[in-house]
Amino acid sequence: MSLAVRIIPCLDVDAGRVVKGVRFVDIRDAGDPVEVARRYYEQGADEITFLDITASSDERATMAHVVEAVAAQVFIPLTVGGGVRSIDDIRRLLNAGADKVGINTAAVSRPEFVGEAAARFGNQCIVVAIDAKRVSAAGEAPRWDVFTHGGRRATGIDALEWAERMAGYGAGELLVTSMDRDGTREGFDLELMQAMNAAVNVPLIASGGVGTLEHLAAGVLEGGADAVLAASIFHFGQHTVGEAKAYLAARGIEVRD
């Protein structure tokens, strides 16, 4: 037996509701986060990720309450990202019941923050979220840059160099989202995942673009992802987590029963 590939449903949470947009716009309501998380837990999800997509500080407190309610009844790892900017933000989320926090914009603003967070709380709970977008022209060798603020702001930082740097600062894993694919249902950016895999030796979560179960398998078999994250294929009843696992198992991928 070896380590199983993780299937991670992702809940984008806005003002206490699960929502899902296409390329960060065109938001649809997908339910109460506690109910949705519980449903995925019962379906056999290996982990659950919450992305707090709201900006206001009032709603940060809402997110902490959501995590508290979920953590009291869902006994798998919970990751919370979105708006994590300080050691206090991390402490608050961990105290609410999160096991890991995702850091994105704050890492770009001040990369040492990732090192400080890992030193304070341990690498195991620091996930650096990298929103990567292709910046190479057609026919060129592929290059990706890091974007922040939900994909709206370019940083000019090369995504692969950034991944190495973040792993060096103690990120326990990287959540790699393709901005080109997110919400499109066209599949992961497999070249991005391969390039990331060659760049670092920490676990990688592939994110952005899942529209079919085959996309999940390709993320693992071709992209080399250690975990696959998806939202809309689960939220709107297209597939259960159990179906996804059965499909991956049939493709020869180790999953947890």
Place this chain on the structure above:
Amino acid sequence: MSDLAIIDYAMGNLRSVANALRHVAPAGDRVIVTSDPEAVLAADRVVFPGQGAARDCMHELRTHGLEDAVREAARTKPFLGVCMGMQVLLDQSEENGGIPCLGIYPGAVRYFGATPHDPHTGARLKVPHMGWNGVEQTRAHPLWDGIDSGARFYFVHSYYVAPEADALVAGVTDYAVRYCSALARDNVFAIQCHPEKSAAAGLRLLANFMRWDGQA
């Protein structure tokens, strides 16, 4: 009715451990999270969790005046070490350039290495070892009751324990090496993975612990 103390020495998130134990606790049992050595000594059973680095872990244990209480609990009452709370039971850890630990059991805590490989397939393995892996039970134990040998639990760690005595080993896991992922002796059981985050198998192990009389 009994009291279970989760030892809080500021190393990681104890909320999850407390949530899971309360979820499985028999009616009337109390689960407390405490940094008070007296409360640890007064409890009927003790959970010793931990996350982060070995150096910080040992430092915080001493800062909180908890080292003696941990030793005493490990000597006298049902005691469950989890993750770093397993590792520091050994003599020393390779982490942070070499850290002396509690030395309750002879043996060392070793690093997987920066780029370990699977000895069978040659595939490169990621560090930390993160995710759901199997725990093969190497002997019967009350804490394994109702859990299949090979059941998957959630792991996240970069170091693993290598006890000198094979007799301590209660479970093994394959990741780069075949290592001791659960150890047991007398009233102590310790496990590398996170039962509080391991769904049904983990909850069962915690429920077994809540009912365990400490006899192996």
